[in-house]
Amino acid sequence: MNFEIKKAVSQDKKKLLLENPEKKDSIAVGLSKETEVTLKGDVGDFVGALNNGARIEIRGNTGRYVGNNMTSGEILVRGSAEDGVGFGIYEGTIIIYGDAGDAVGQLNKGGTIIIVGDMGNLAGLYMLSGDIVVTGDAGLDTGDWMIGGNIYVGGNFKPGTNALINELSFADKQKLAELFKKYSIKEDIGNFKKIEHQELRPFYGENDGEVDGEDL
Template sequence: MDIDLSTTTVRTANATLRALPPGATARLTNPAGRHNLAVGLTEEITVEIDGTAGYYVGGLSKNATVLVHGTTGWGAGENLMSGLIRVDGDASQSLAASAHGGTIVVRGDASLRAGISLKGATVLVAGNVGDHCGFMAQAGTILVGGDAGRGLGDSLYEAVIYVAGRIKDLGADARVEELAESDVELVARLAKQHGFDHIDPENVTRVASARQLYHWGTP
């Protein structure tokens, strides 16, 4: 099924997608950067977006696969519960904000605050991430195939960040930890599964919480 967004409203397109049965496929054409595409999906369907999507693509969804053949605006995969979102280009700010589950893959770069307040999802960025990636990330995994900007992992809790490239600096309460065999195995599996052939699993940097901000201290 093709849905032409030059003649169909976003509200109507999303209602059509939500009515599809499990196993169905649909393609959104002429997205032209429209916001809130393919949000609130609940069934195991596949949605392809033929071009650039705006804010919050695929957000508030579960089970579905959303493939963006272009770039995305803010908050791609925001509050995702399960399923897969893949962006072939770059992603703007706040990628996967508060995502509880599922996998969000960006084949290009991601801007500021990727994985902010992450709550359990897996976030993979083939290229670089901007400042404050993983800010207040509570659970989940972030794998960065390129470099990371300033304040990486600021105030993170139980989430773990792996970076294949350089790290500009760490945020508050973030620290570099030694790789365990389980880390190498996880990174190898994720890299192979999503075609991140440029990543050497044995030469990534693991960043996790130093756990000094878990409780208020006393002067």
Template sequence: MAGVGHKSHGKSHDMGLHAEQLAGRTQQRFFSAAEEENFTYPWAYEVDFDKTAEFDAEEMDSSAINLKIRELMQSGHGTITVKNPRAKHGVGVGILNRLNLKFEGSLGYFGCGLVDGPNIHISGRVGWSCAENMMAGKVVIDKNAGSTFGAAIRGGDLVCRGDVGSRTGIDQKGGTIIVGGRTGAFSGFMMQRGRMIICGDASKNLGDSMYDGTIYVGGQVEDLGVDCVPGEMNDTELKWLKTKLGMYGIEPACGIENLKKFVSGKQLWNYDNLEPAEKKLVL
């Protein structure tokens, strides 16, 4: 990464992403709507996306479903369909491989967590903490999602076409979370990096205690959390938003150009150094 730490006029600079003060190794953020750059593990299975398989999970428990997915990957299947998952918990987790995976039905809590690389489509709903600690790839849910959607996500695209519960993107560290409908209270809580796009309304305490990152909202915001403030949209962001939402055929009712932007006010960055009276003002 030549030039890291030096002044540049790239897209990330245009979007004001180089004002942060980070200790240790410089960590710059670069925008690519498609995010096609994916790393693979040296021990990952060699799969062929044209080699397809499907199985019925109605009578299987979560462990058996996950084991079956791995067995099919090991045999080279790159496109796998799981029928009747019946909202079982902890399904589709820990997949560190390129894979096209489809669930025909709903998943329970902690579905598709700890994944790095697969493209996953869920035709139903998901419970709490879907795609927790996701590293890379895509997870798309056709219906609604529970609370802590995308907790601590680090990369990739996590998309829910419906509504989601509270604390969406809690401790988000990267990647993009897209919600086609509404989100609950404390969405973006302690957000550190990444982007969140809420096409509908946002409930109380949006972006509470967020350290960095960006939240876009198309509907009404009930109120902002501590240290979350309105930001100004620029042309580079608008272009990125159109490209990213266009990938999934999603558009807020207000129009992409009318999305509202929210960022960190950065008043909590040096919280320990504030005087007691100043801390009261911040909180």
């Protein structure tokens, strides 16, 4: 199936529709042209991985690691997703119009991930930049060891190590309003809390930079 997609893209076909993907893994991987791909039905793992410009719409549920390490483009899931949504994403946007499992946006380096529902534990672990938005509840250790970026939660959550909870600034509210309008999300922005990093270098102690009592 992925071979057929890449063949069509090489022939400059801009819009592709694939029905009954049968929960197959690694569909629409590594697309680098501005192409619209629609998958009607449930899909497997790693769909849209390494996406670099395509708009991928999944009209069903997806397995693990949708949009893994993508660098640009959009992925819209009209259902729920399993673990690892947007793992290692560099740029681009992933929208899940349902619930998501654990490990959303871990190692996020600059992408935008929106969960229009609830998500599981350890979202945003080690994230460096970018945004994660969840309109419902988040799980345990949200933002654990995060170094940069922002996590916006509309429901309940339990923050992880180095996660600092703040009220939304005017810029935050404006950002969420624009995202919600663009992706037809109806939520009250006033309910959201912002999670960001507490320390820039959370892995180092007070003696950072010293060896045998001498400063480096």
